[in-house]
Amino acid sequence: MLSFTEENYLKAIYHLAEGGAKPVLTNELAEAMQTKAASVTDMIKKLSAKELINYERYYGVKITSRGKTQALQIIRKHRLWETFLVEKLGFTWDEVHEVAEQLEHIQSSRLIDKLDEYLGFPKTDPHGDPIPDQHGKLKSMPQVALDQLKPGSKGIICSVKDSDPELLKYLDKIGAKPGKKIEVVNREAYDESVEIIIEKKKLFVSKEVSKNILLLVKL
Amino acid sequence: MLSFTEENYLKAIYHLAEGGAKPVLTNELAEAMQTKAASVTDMIKKLSAKELINYERYYGVKITSRGKTQALQIIRKHRLWETFLVEKLGFTWDEVHEVAEQLEHIQSSRLIDKLDEYLGFPKTDPHGDPIPDQHGKLKSMPQVALDQLKPGSKGIICSVKDSDPELLKYLDKIGAKPGKKIEVVNREAYDESVEIIIEKKKLFVSKEVSKNILLLVKL
DNA sequence: TTAAAATTTTAGATTAGTCTAAAAAATATT
DNA sequence: AATATTTTTTAGACTAATCTAAAATTTTAA
CATH class of the missing domain: 1.10.10.10 (Winged helix-like DNA-binding domain superfamily/Winged helix DNA-binding domain)
Incomplete structure (x- = not known):
């Protein structure tokens, strides 16, 4: 333990x-x-x-692979709790991280499996990150950060790094939620800020922000 | 903290x-x-x-009174989580104590108030114990243990001490749940075991068990 | 390729919570 | 009331997780 x-x-x-x-x-x-x-x-x-x-x-x-499995068990708990907080208790996605950091350490496999069932076996958490199964297996879906994408390419927001509440509030405001389609229009050379289109609206985001938006891209 | x-x-x-x-x-x-x-x-x-x-x-x-308030905040969390585990996740009441012992230490007043709301502001937990409010105030209702009651008296089970899962399973089996009416028929002098009636069924319980069943009694 | 800089490790100390063994105080017993 | 017993406290040590300061190693750069 x-x-x-x-x-x-x-x-x-x-x-x-x-x-x-x-x-x-x-x-x-x-x-x-x-x-x-x-x-x-x-x-x-x-x-x-x-x-x-x-x-x-x-x-x-x-x-090690044993370590990876253990880590994924913790991540499973973290993401299931985040889902619970948003779906059931009405938290916003920028509020959940801190509380989930505590809840992820509760030791009870029975609890976490019941919670999983109660939530309807969700595949992703509110940030779009995949939820590992009981055995610590992850459905792999390669994610690319927005700052890596060339102008002209399109993708679907699948995940946003959840560490900073301020960032999450900002992304919420501009509508950058998981599931939303995104198109890269242009990248400014001197500061690497990106011009994007989300829901037909044109927006600029800094390089710093673009690194935190992860996308599923058709290759 | x-x-x-x-x-x-x-x-x-x-x-x-x-x-x-x-x-x-x-x-x-x-x-x-x-x-x-x-x-x-x-x-x-x-x-x-x-x-x-x-x-x-x-x-x-x-x-001290400060200590009492703090303790009741923790007890509030414990009892709300127990209620959640039984009402929402389908735990049985003998399974919840151990997990609630962990969950009660999660630090987030926002979480616990949201949970309270989600559960519909319950007044008691699954064992029948009252749930303190945000300020650590308890609606007082004096409880008497079954081993203190004289033959002939009646009461309503309002609470059962939840520390021992084996005991809880036993009480569950004989139907001794909070809300159930109970009548004391007789008390054996030599071992202080009690004869009771729950739901028209006559039962014997040992002194040990009777100490753990708390009742609301009309005086 | 040798010296300077950066990174990493070790050594030794600190804090929270625990323990054993011994000392101190309170309670019970003759 | 004096002694024996029990309870409680203190003293000193241990583990987990942390720190600072110094030593060891690797990397960078002259």
Whole structure:
């Protein structure tokens, strides 16, 4: 059984690992966890001893398949709770993250399966992110960030990074919700801001914002 | 802000205090918290410093009104979550305690008020215990345990102590649910077991069990 | 390719919560 | 009332998670 803190580290490592080609660095993790590198080194030794990650000194860590499964169980809980908060309790999607960060650590597989059933086995959370199944399996759908897209291409918003409530409020205001179609009209060369069309409305978003909007794109 | 552990101690003190006339003793608390007296002494010093209890060496602790309010906030959360688990997720009432012990520590007043609303502002939880309001106020209704009742008296089950799942399953089986009418027929002198009638069925329950069934009695 | 800079790890300390063993105080018993 | 017993507190140690400061290693750059 992992502690609250171990779970948070593992989840952060999973998210930072992305594809898993490059190792996750100590400083990256310290930044993500709002802590110091020395603390990170201690913790990754513990997670490594539990074989949830592979750790090589001065190189970084890679998540093992056992670690990935565990991380996805936590992410499953996080996303199911976010769905509950929005669908049932009437939270807005920018309010849910902080509370879900707490709820994701509740230990009861019976609870989470009942919740899943109660919500009608949703496939994605309110941000459009896929919800892993009981075994920590994820239906893979490759997502591309808006800042990677060439002018002329179209996509459907499938996910928005949920860490910053201010950003989420802004995206809500401009109508950038999961499911919405988006078209890239142009990209300013000097600041990499993007001109897009959402629901027939022309909008400009900064590079910073465009990095946080993830799309499903037909190739 | 109280820690997880501080909250658990405070709640235990509140429950052990009953009327509040006698002080809660160190060993009682150690028993309730499944820990050692030395640990209890350390913790009550902390809670005392926060003025949630009054502590007198070698005498015991009494909960302050601030402490009572805080404890009732936690109890409010516990009972609302229990209600949610039974009403919405289809848990049986003997399954909810353990999970509610975790959920009661989630910090978000917005969450708990929304949950309250979603459940239709319930007045009691599935065990029949009253749910305190946002300000930690409890609608007082004096409860009498079945082992205190004289033969011939009648009452309505309003609450059942929820700590032991085995007991709850047993009570469920014999039909001893909150709201059910109960009549005391006789009490065996030698072992203090009680003969009762619930829904026209005659039953015997041991003294041990009768202590855990709380009743509303017309005086 | 060697020195400078950045990153990472180790060493040692700190805090919260716990423990055991011993000391202190209160209660019970003769 | 003096002693024995029980209860409670203190002292000192342990673990998990954190920190600062210093040492080790890797990377960058001159």
